[in-house]
């Protein structure tokens with residue numbers, strides 16, 4: 094049976110990429126609003142209530158408003174915004190960590206933030222397994238392609254080709270920190286330093302670990318083995334190959350895919366390690382994750398339509 098999907102915010106960066114992934118899928122039919130009606134409250138309310146599944150690709154405030162417009166107990170929601178990621182009643186849409194069954198049965202799913210996806214993929218399983226402490230002040234350094242900032246940042250970077258690096262969230266209050274802390278079960282908020290680079294898409298999220306100074310931290314080999322075991326069989330979260338030439342590269346021309354690749358690097362005496370996640374901010378960081386969650390909620394193979 095065909096199920097209907099309405100993408101609210103379909104003309105935006107995340108929405109367009111979801112539509113591309115759903116194109117040609119016979120299991121779903123898209124409810125669309127033309128340019129003149131895509132921001133019209135009455136037209137949106139009708140579409141929101143007609144759809145079996147709604148995917149919100151909107152700014153936070155508009156996502157909260159859209160959720161409130163749903164006046165039936167049937168329409169199921171995936172919210173790509175930050176609005177509901179630590180909200181009660183919402184399942185965190187990271188099935189590998191939150192559990193596929195929880196996502197499958199949920200009426201309200203909050204899609205993780207792009208940076209949070211990298212951090213949580215690395216840290217949550219290791220804290221859960223007791224291999225890293227839950228009460229440590231973790232740091233997280235990350236870079237993102239400029240599409241991570243949606244249409245406005247794309248326009249800015251494409252108009253000013255001279256920006257080589259943009260550090261931001263300099264007052265340390267980035268909106269992803271609450272979900273990083275909550276979903277990893279940390280007692281101390283991580284210190285998060287994001288930056289944007291002049292590439293359209295792509296993301297690297299890194300967690301440096303001063304292992305010899307940390308209480309109860311496991312060896313790099315055990316950390317690597319634990320991540321491999323936790324994600325064994327996952328078509329989406331995979332372990333990276335050890336780089337033969339001692340470097341990792343993100344190319345501005347990379348097309349991106351919907352996987353996330355995890356690595357553990359360490360020095361020779363194992364006193365220091367770097368946990369590194371490489372992903373596409375528009376793949377597992379946003380649109381790919383939305384489609385994976387939609388598949389799971391609709392009872393379909395989780396990778397249908399994904400770029401793996």
Ligand SMILES: NC(=O)C1=CN([C@@H]2O[C@H](COP(=O)(O)OP(=O)(O)OC[C@H]3O[C@@H](n4cnc5c(N)ncnc54)[C@H](OP(=O)(O)O)[C@@H]3O)[C@@H](O)[C@H]2O)C=CC1
Nearest residue numbers: 102104105106107150151155173174240241243244374379
């Ligand atoms: N880009 C990314 O890598 C990621 C984005 N997200 C999140 O996904 C959401 C969408 O982001 P993104 O696609 O990047 O942003 P964009 O700015 O590219 O797209 C947002 C879209 O929402 C539309 N919109 C804004 N307000 C309303 C409204 N009241 N009613 C209907 N449509 C509205 C905008 O219209 P208009 O075109 O007229 O401006 C735009 O088309 C955000 O919450 C973002 O934080 C999450 C993870 C990663």
Ligand SMILES: CC(=O)N[C@@H](CCC(=O)OP(=O)(O)O)C(=O)O
Nearest residue numbers: 173174175206207208237241242
């Ligand atoms: C490069 C860039 O600006 N990235 C965005 C996060 C993108 C993302 O994950 O968005 P949501 O959390 O809103 O869903 C930012 O840092 O605000």
